[in-house]
Amino acid sequence: MYKQWGFLFYLIICCPGLFAQQIVLKDTLSTQETKDTVTRNFDHLYDIGDGIKDIIRFVRHDTTTRISRKPSGISILPNINYNPSIGFQIGAKVVGGVYVGDPENTTMSTFATALSYTTRGIIYGYLMHDTYTPKNKWNLKGGIIVAKMVGLDYGMGMGNVVETAIPEEETLNNPERTRFVNQYTVYGFNERIYKKLLPGMFVGAGVFIELKRSIHTLGDHEYTPLEVYSDFTGYSAQSYNNNGLMFNWQYMTRDNPNSAYKGIYTDIVLRMSQAWMGSAQSAYQLQTDFRKYWQLSSSRPNHVLAFWHWGSYNVGGRQAYLDLPGTGKDPFARTGRGYTNGYFKGNSFFYSEVEYRFPILRNQFLSGVVFANVQTANDRLGTKLFQQWQPAGGTGLRLLFNKATRTNLCIDYAFGRFGQRGLFLGLNEAF
Template sequence: MIKYVIALLCCLPLCTIKGQNVLLKDTVTAHHKDTVYTFDHLYDIGDGFKDIGRFIRRDTSRKISKKRSGISILPNINYNPSIGFQIGAKVVGGIQLGPRENTTMSIFATAFNYTTRGILVGYLAHDIYTRENKWNLKGGIHVAKMVGLDYGLGIGNVLHDPNAEEQVLNNADRMRYVNEYTIYGLNERIYKQLLPGMFVGAGVFVELKRNIKTLGDHEMTPLEIYSNWNKYSAGNYNNNGLMFNLQYMTRDNPNSAYKGIYTDVVLRMGQSWMGSPRNTYQLQTDFRKYWSLSDTRPNHVLAFWHWGSYNIHGNLAYLDLPGTGKDVYARSGRGYTNGYFKGNSFFYSEVEYRFPILRNQFLSGVVFANVQTADDQMGTKLFRYWQPAGGTGLRLLFNKATRTNLCIDYAFGKFGQRGLFLGLNEAF
């Protein structure tokens, strides 16, 4: 059924171009090399539904569309190998709190979803920029019943002469474990602009994990072994602490950037006085760079992404270890399930080529490739082993006012890992 809906949506802009000329007044403006481009004939899914209504009513007169809302409401039918099939509802919105010339678009998202793997998630997230970007508030709350696939610790390399516990924890044979737990989380950061595009800030995070268990009958599991090694409870624990942040940002849009840079460096500190089992210190880095490759079609883009998390002091609990898909929006590592590789420190990089297919930007495409590396507690060092993945995908313009795309990707990695990844907005 999904493939027939996608096929119908892909045909909508083609039919409209031939059938009628609809004047669109709601425009999207992009700044490129000090020149302003105004796209008066962008076409998104909302326009498609309007045209279906006109066709049903047989109304062929010229019409002026009303100003479009910056809110996208989507029945959240989704799929990826980590969660299975998902049903739910998602709302993604954008609002401009100041002049476009010096104020970044503020965005928010909220959703309630259920998946065939038994995952139940509700969240509210925001990324708000006040007038002239003087302040930035970023964060959210979430409650979830999680069922996560687990393939052990490290990057999947074969250890020499491991003992019984190391063999299970390293899991070179890629045996699949399933962990189940409930999480209650809150995080909030506040940034102050120091210079144009540069912010400094601080924040707090609270994560309560309860009812943790590995499903099935196993003599030993990676979760139990790692927890025993590092003196964590394998059933319940808190991860609460403080964050200090440095951010630099010049990208032109947070949903689908055509140009610019986004950098966020976070010192994340678990604190025993706030309820964590022990003090831990982790440095997280997020760097994104975008190059528009055309003066006339700025959505012709080469994009680069690096995400990393580096252990400074103390060992995190097993479910908090950085790894595949452990970035804020769980979009890294397309080609593998979330948490497929993980370690005390983790490094990830991706490059993506984005290109328009239709001139009205309703349909575009991407190709991408990524690599990741991790350390472990059995002696493997960061940057020693690398695991690659890659894929290709289509983009349907869902809301032209906010550059929100419906993303359909197929990606593949090693160890037989592959799958379809659907979602709103670009992975980075």
């Protein structure tokens, strides 16, 4: 314990840039005005890379003033993570951002790739991108996923008690929130392309291919939610395909995709599973994603109030059990902090969250958040969407990991009902 406190004291005394506004000399060879915002206005910011450099300079007894350099838009780090859904995770992760056009009229393009293993036996590899061409004329986003998944399963619906004479339906509704564990392998690909119609407004289309194999529930159970739902809906409980088309409408004015200070992001997707493309069944989901950011201070730009809504509504057909929308089923699995992924789910799902983000240090190295969220879903026993709600909330810290891309290392503690709580770590804001 004393060694830990000693190391903290060492950081405070020897690396004051971590805890105070950093003052550096500008590179006189780089004073020419440039439109590249990646190279401007970072001298007053301090990120983890700066901290590492200052520690190395101290160890080497280097007393020269650190010259500000063009910050890199790429972050490479060990992918060490934890949340109740996946357990402890270790691996490697690369995230980055780059402008492929003039930053004055082109949104930052971002990408992420990772390969990881978790203590729950999950092996997960992906490559994702969100690319904006010069002047935002086109936006392409998508990714590839290959994974061996282990998913905690608590049945369908919101955990409310509904009387039924059929044991299988009670298992599916699972009012006692008994935990089941599903294993499966997934191969996924999706790609969307958007064309700008008006400033900030895009329309587009895309395709998705999802192959799920070797599906099974661990342990001995008379009934499992996976098997009961599959029997009711005619899906295979061992393997199936979910392939189809997407039509999209997007409106975006937010100033940064990783940590927005102001603006709006809206994405509406009609997702159509198609039997003629190899899907087990045809089904239709309307997905909505809306985010709004209010900047609360001009002098402290990361003082922000943020709102998020994500929803998925069934408009035809039936989804397979593993594809039902629910907690953590958004594209980046960030909804529902306070619950494990898939804790609540239904044919339709509605989620909203509000987060207050506040600065702690003026150089933005350290900041904090407080958040609260609610979610609702329907079930097969007559519970309607918006009839039952389940809340969660929490607080967290943010460490500025890469000032060029506003990438934060996020450390959150969140709690919900049914004894659900846990630590959630990750890169970039939840929304």
